[in-house]
Amino acid sequence: MKISIVGATGYTGAELLRILASHPAAEIQYITSESQPGTAIADIYPHLTRFYTQKLTNLASLEKIAADSDVIFIGLPHGHAMEVGRKATAINANIKIIDLGADYRFKNHDTYEQWYKVPHTHRNANAVYGLTELNRSQIREAAIVGNPGCYTTASILALAPLVKNKLVDLTTIIVDAKSGVSGAGRGLNLGSHFTEVFESVKAYNVGGHRHTPEIEEVLGRLAGEDIILSFTPHLIPMARGILSTCYANLKAGVTAEQVDAAYVSLYGKEYFIRLLGRGGCPATKNTRGSNFCDLGWHIDKRTGRVVAIAAIDNLVKGAAGQAIQNMNVLFNIDERTGLDYAPVYP
Known part of the structure; x- marks a missing residue:
């Protein structure tokens, strides 16, 4: 190619x-x-x-x-x-x-x-949203692919099984996400200088980050109705990685086993989604430099909430790796081509 x-x-x-x-x-x-x-x-x-x-x-x-x-x-x-x-x-x-x-x-x-x-x-x-695991068949026929944002990739992948299977109250979704400094780009910016970010964590663009409507639109299509959610991004002192922790109230009668089944049904055969299961706690270090998304979820019985957590490398699965995965789909070759390698650790 x-x-x-x-x-x-x-x-x-x-x-x-x-x-x-x-x-x-x-x-x-x-x-x-x-x-x-x-x-x-x-x-x-x-x-x-x-x-x-x-x-x-x-x-x-x-x-x-x-x-x-x-x-x-x-x-x-x-x-x-x-x-x-x-x-x-x-x-x-x-x-x-x-x-x-x-x-x-x-x-x-x-x-x-x-x-x-x-x-x-x-x-x-003729543009298709390029979240490969959700839109593979449409991507295959597309002329233009809109590659998702990094926060968006992690957050949608974490929430999609819950929304698609109507397991949660859609009015209660909260996304708390944290990104490494490379997400701010390479240009000079006071907010991403070493002395500004080292030993510090801060929220930014609260209630107004541009990835909010992207998350809402994609999840809304899965749900079949409009969704409005709360999304708060944070900058953390590391070069790479996104950790997205997503909260929602479970609907009455929804069991932990139904939640487990929703994740396995949607992602069980997806190579680049690594399911850590109920109780799993993804860490950004385990996806560093790779195209993998690690997913875990928790049922908080005391509050009736499900907590879904996703970890990705913002520059790979959140950008370049996913773009190459989409290219592979567009040209009908194994989508793991060029991406099938282990994360860098430690």
Whole structure:
């Protein structure tokens, strides 16, 4: 597969290149950067030395990039990917687009515009939400995949069995999630400086994080009705990882065995979902550098709540790894290809 990466100098772009270096069917055609064209990618990311000799180009060559590629990964800020996708699909009708930003994640474009404050300019795109375990059959036929957000991936995977099987009161869902600092991107930002985050944990964007409507829309489709939930993200002093702890009130009469069965039914055959079972406590260290999502759940009999916990690597299952998993599905190859390796530990 001839692959190009538009916006290759962020952490997600670098992670795509790291994983694709060992993908047997991947051939990198072009990598782009608007800020550093002409620079060798290994000069920016020395860990890629001996794996890539390519120099960065820019989007002035988009026509050639689209014509020469089977798939384009887009790692641009929101508002930019839809224009690249619109132009690239017009140039090459057979090309596949996988956007790691937010532009193609929403079925309801009005919701996107409300939360992201930019007009959606590619509303007629044949785009599918790229949470592979839930939308595999639709992804296989898609032209454009909107790769989910990192918080979103962990939270939806944790809650989907409960929502799909109508085991919980949908008005009581609370998501408490924590992310490593790489989720803030590579750009300079006072809030992610070492001295600001070391030995500290803080909540941010309380009640207003842009992943909230994404979680609500996907879970709402599973439930068959609109969902409004509380989502609070936290920044924790580590480079990688997301831990999402999700709470909901069980409906009257729902048993622990029904909850167990819901998780096994939905994920029992999913390679990248590792079920730790009732009482399991996922840890981010156990998924570091991998495409795995570890899931555990608890029944709090005293309060009548279920507590579902998911751990992922935000740059892999929460971004680049899931994008490659989706690429494998799009091209009808084993979706474990290039991703079937153990997490880094300790």
